[in-house]
Amino acid sequence: MGALLLKRAISGLTLVIAISFLAQLLILPGIDNIARNVLGELASEEQVAQKATELGLDRPFFVRYADWIWGAVQGDFGTSFYSTQSVTAAIASRLPVTLSLVILVTVLTALIAFALGITAAVNRGWIDRLLQVLVTVADALPAFVIALFLATVFAVQLHWFPATGYVPLTESPLGWLASLVLPVAAMTISGVVGVAQHVRSSAITVLRSDYLRTRRSRGLPTRYILATTVLRNSATPGLAALAVQVVGLLGASVVIEMVFALPGLGSLAVQAALRSDIPVILGVLMTYVVIVVVVNLLVDLLIAWVNPKVRLRA
Amino acid sequence: MVRTQRRWVLAVAAALTVGLVSGCAAGDSGKGGGSGDGDAGTINLYSFTEPTSWDPAAFGESPFLPYALAVYDSLFVLDEDGAVAPKLATGYEYSDDNRELTLTLVEGVTFTDGTPFDAEAVKANMEHFQGFATPAGPLLQNVASIEVVDPQTVKLSLSQPDPGLLFSLTQAAGLMGNPAQLGTDAIAGEPDGTGPYTLDTGKSVQGSKYVFERKDDYWDQHYPYSTVTYSVFPEETARLNAFKSGQIQYAHTTTASAAVDAQNAVSGASMQQNQVTWEGLFFFDRDGVLLPPLKDKRVREALTISIDAEAMIKTIRGGYGDATDQIFSPTMDAYDEALDDAYAYDPERAKQLLVEAGYPNGFTVPWPRTGSILPEIYTAISQYWSKIGVTTQDVQWAPGEAVQSIMAGDYGLVYFSNLELLDTWSVIQLSVAPDTQYNPFHSETPELNALISALQNANDADRKAAAQAVNQYLVDNYWYGPLYRPAMFYLTAPGIDLTVYPGYVQPPIWAFAPAA
Numbered sequence: 001m002g003a004l005l006l007k008r009a010i011s012g013l014t015l016v017i018a019i020s021f022l023a024q025l026l027i028l029p030g031i032d033n034i035a036r037n038v039l040g041e042l043a044s045e046e047q048v049a050q051k052a053t054e055l056g057l058d059r060p061f062f063v064r065y066a067d068w069i070w071g072a073v074q075g076d077f078g079t080s081f082y083s084t085q086s087v088t089a090a091i092a093s094r095l096p097v098t099l100s101l102v103i104l105v106t107v108l109t110a111l112i113a114f115a116l117g118i119t120a121a122v123n124r125g126w127i128d129r130l131l132q133v134l135v136t137v138a139d140a141l142p143a144f145v146i147a148l149f150l151a152t153v154f155a156v157q158l159h160w161f162p163a164t165g166y167v168p169l170t171e172s173p174l175g176w177l178a179s180l181v182l183p184v185a186a187m188t189i190s191g192v193v194g195v196a197q198h199v200r201s202s203a204i205t206v207l208r209s210d211y212l213r214t215r216r217s218r219g220l221p222t223r224y225i226l227a228t229t230v231l232r233n234s235a236t237p238g239l240a241a242l243a244v245q246v247v248g249l250l251g252a253s254v255v256i257e258m259v260f261a262l263p264g265l266g267s268l269a270v271q272a273a274l275r276s277d278i279p280v281i282l283g284v285l286m287t288y289v290v291i292v293v294v295v296n297l298l299v300d301l302l303i304a305w306v307n308p309k310v311r312l313r314a
Numbered sequence: 315m316v317r318t319q320r321r322w323v324l325a326v327a328a329a330l331t332v333g334l335v336s337g338c339a340a341g342d343s344g345k346g347g348g349s350g351d352g353d354a355g356t357i358n359l360y361s362f363t364e365p366t367s368w369d370p371a372a373f374g375e376s377p378f379l380p381y382a383l384a385v386y387d388s389l390f391v392l393d394e395d396g397a398v399a400p401k402l403a404t405g406y407e408y409s410d411d412n413r414e415l416t417l418t419l420v421e422g423v424t425f426t427d428g429t430p431f432d433a434e435a436v437k438a439n440m441e442h443f444q445g446f447a448t449p450a451g452p453l454l455q456n457v458a459s460i461e462v463v464d465p466q467t468v469k470l471s472l473s474q475p476d477p478g479l480l481f482s483l484t485q486a487a488g489l490m491g492n493p494a495q496l497g498t499d500a501i502a503g504e505p506d507g508t509g510p511y512t513l514d515t516g517k518s519v520q521g522s523k524y525v526f527e528r529k530d531d532y533w534d535q536h537y538p539y540s541t542v543t544y545s546v547f548p549e550e551t552a553r554l555n556a557f558k559s560g561q562i563q564y565a566h567t568t569t570a571s572a573a574v575d576a577q578n579a580v581s582g583a584s585m586q587q588n589q590v591t592w593e594g595l596f597f598f599d600r601d602g603v604l605l606p607p608l609k610d611k612r613v614r615e616a617l618t619i620s621i622d623a624e625a626m627i628k629t630i631r632g633g634y635g636d637a638t639d640q641i642f643s644p645t646m647d648a649y650d651e652a653l654d655d656a657y658a659y660d661p662e663r664a665k666q667l668l669v670e671a672g673y674p675n676g677f678t679v680p681w682p683r684t685g686s687i688l689p690e691i692y693t694a695i696s697q698y699w700s701k702i703g704v705t706t707q708d709v710q711w712a713p714g715e716a717v718q719s720i721m722a723g724d725y726g727l728v729y730f731s732n733l734e735l736l737d738t739w740s741v742i743q744l745s746v747a748p749d750t751q752y753n754p755f756h757s758e759t760p761e762l763n764a765l766i767s768a769l770q771n772a773n774d775a776d777r778k779a780a781a782q783a784v785n786q787y788l789v790d791n792y793w794y795g796p797l798y799r800p801a802m803f804y805l806t807a808p809g810i811d812l813t814v815y816p817g818y819v820q821p822p823i824w825a826f827a828p829a830a
Contacts, residue, residue: 030712037714038449041744043448084366085521090520093519163559
């Protein structure tokens with residue numbers, strides 16, 4: 001397990017550095033527009049030049065990058081080009097929103113997907129056919145379409161939930177939950193059947209296996225077999241699909257946060273990307289990379305915990 | 315073994331939750347009390363943009379002004395007709411040669427720490443503004459020196475006459491911050507002005523929501539709302555959903571169908587209109603450097619009159635907006651109602667003009683598109699032009715690229731939208747005079763320069779006529795090909811009266827009042 005952790009840490013770090021370098025490179029062609037975009041169309045050429053110097057944009061690429069890396073290793077990601085807020089503060093204030101979304105969606109997706117997948121595999125029949133139909137429908141419906149629909153019906157027309165905004169958990173747990181119901185529902189609906197499909201196919205394989213037949217022939221109760229043999233052996237592909245799903249959620253949260261005006265990392269990322277706010281873009285990217293690395297690590301650990309075969313291999 | 319591992323997983327989950335909780339912004343939501351004399355409680359407003367800094371010199375164009383005017387007072391304000399009206403400055407006087415402006419200041423106003431607002435404060439703020447890389451533009455570039463005559467009088471000496479100076483003092487250049495704080499990180503993070511409200515930083519979430527509390531002892535007019543919140547909604551769907559569900563009591567949009575839909579969703583809501591921009595053709599390359607045909611006035615005319623602006627308003631803008639052929643808006647000196655229909659849609663004449671100009675088979679123009687303009691507009695114009703033989707070659711600007719590209723002179727002709735909410739002189743200084751941002755090819759003629767100079771030196775009585783003469787020249791020479799002023803829709807919830815101030819894109823707080 002120690003070796004696994006070390007390997008993961010090293011590959012994670014390499015990923016962080018490579019992505020930060022690539023991101024800096026990608027921004028390079030638009031670098032001349034930044035000071036003008038920060039100040040807008042009314043500023044004079046002299047004011048734009050003054051701003052470019054203030055932001056350090058007139059320095060060579062490698063000086064800027066080295067400077068950024070040096071700050072980043074000390075936990076200082078700089079200050080937004082557009083506001084006086086430090087990038088660390090901006091991310092800290094927005095991370096809870098995105099984490100709330102991602103964690104709730106992941107937990108819900110896992111619970112529903114495993115229940116749905118195993119039920120479909122065991123019972124087949126109408127529930128299985130329903131799942132197959134739902135997979136196609138969910139594939140065709142992106143999360144933001146579902147989000148727009150939910151917002152229109154449950155927030156604007158029925159007034160059951162707030163249409164936009166986020167309430168911190170510390171301020172009001174009920175308000176927090178209410179502000180997350182619609183976005184979480186939209187993201188879960190669009191993602192759950194995909195994971196359920198993976199659980200279903202691996203559960204079917206397990207159900208047809210010889211060792212399961214052997215266990216059954218010993219007279220073990222079905223419920224016990226389902227909870228141990230079937231769940232455990234079909235968990236690995238399901239959890240792997242879930243890990244991919246979580247990474248995808250970070251992408252989906254960008255749009256969902258816009259639709260519900262949630263002040264999360266996704267909306268920050270969009271805003272920063274649209275106006276080339278380099279320090280914020282890099283800060284958000286690094287946060288995303290760290291989240292992805294941590295999620296993958298957690299899922300690996302979870303799989304190793306569920307499935308002893310994986311543990312032996314590691 | 316299994317059990318300990320399970321506990322470990324639980325511990326990780328618990329740690330994550332704790333991190334989540336402790337990471338949440340602190341602060342409790344306050345409801346403005348509805349009690350007290352003249353207190354209408356809380357009003358929830360919205361803005362599509364967030365303030366970048368609270369330094370008074372850091373506020374940019376009109377969208378940022380409502381934030382600024384909540385906490386700062388400006389020397390002058392714009393009244394309901396868009397005209398300059400007194401605020402911290404109670405009066406002004408120009409010298410005969412227009413090179414000295416003397417301002418008289420209000421008495422007895424102080425900042426929260428007791429620092430008096432006086433002539434020294436004005437001098438400190440203006441000098442701070444001049445040295446700041448401000449998004450508001452070089453508004454005080456002609457102010458050569460600022461002299462404190464006495465605590466209530468300040469005299470500005472100008473390097474050249476500046477007909478736009480008073481207007482500039484209604485904008486960011488006129489915002490007065492505490493002179494003891496100017497240029498510090500403190501004022502950038504928390505405003506310090508003489509304005510009617512203070513920012514409650516504890517309840518505000520940067521980039522998402524700003525909460526303002528009314529000052530009990532504000533020196534000027536009474537404000538009915540004790541608490542004002544601004545929620546930031548850059549995205550239209552979220553903004554209108556928030557309005558429809560009652561989370562915000564004011565919203566604006568430029569999409570006619572969305573505005574009507576939102577109004578219908580809230581019973582008793584009202585909708586008003588304002589026109590804050592003009593859209594149309596910008597003939598930058600008037601000397602034909604990149605696009606030789608543009609040198610000929612007849613070609614510029616042909617390109618303009620081959621487009622049916624009325625039809626575009628009807629089909630693309632839902633019938634809202636006014637056709638126009640001038641770049642000045644009705645609140646400006648230079649505006650002349652007759653020039654709104656100076657050009658008539660006439661494709662036959664356009665074809666004829668191209669023949670006369672030596673382009674019987676038309677020509678090809680690069681046609682840059684930006685995401686901030688509806689794509690169907692570009693397509694419609696391409697179709698109109700194809701009928702007179704002019705072919706467009708589509709080019710896509712990346713987000714944030716358009717303004718810089720225009721100013722760098724990459725294109726001789728673009729379709730664009732320009733803020734109109736400036737005064738006549740600022741429009742000229744932004745896009746007509748030879749060395750300005752929206753004149754990338756530095757086009758000028760001796761006649762136009764003479765007209766601009768006459769306007770610059772005109773006294774109060776002659777200024778309007780001089781401004782209209784510039785406007786007439788631009789229209790006669792097809793300097794631009796303006797098509798229309800699109801409508802901006804303001805939606806307000808029942809129970810709220812909004813007075814539209816044509817000089818402000820987003821209404822300042824004083825425009826809102828409880829319905830009688």
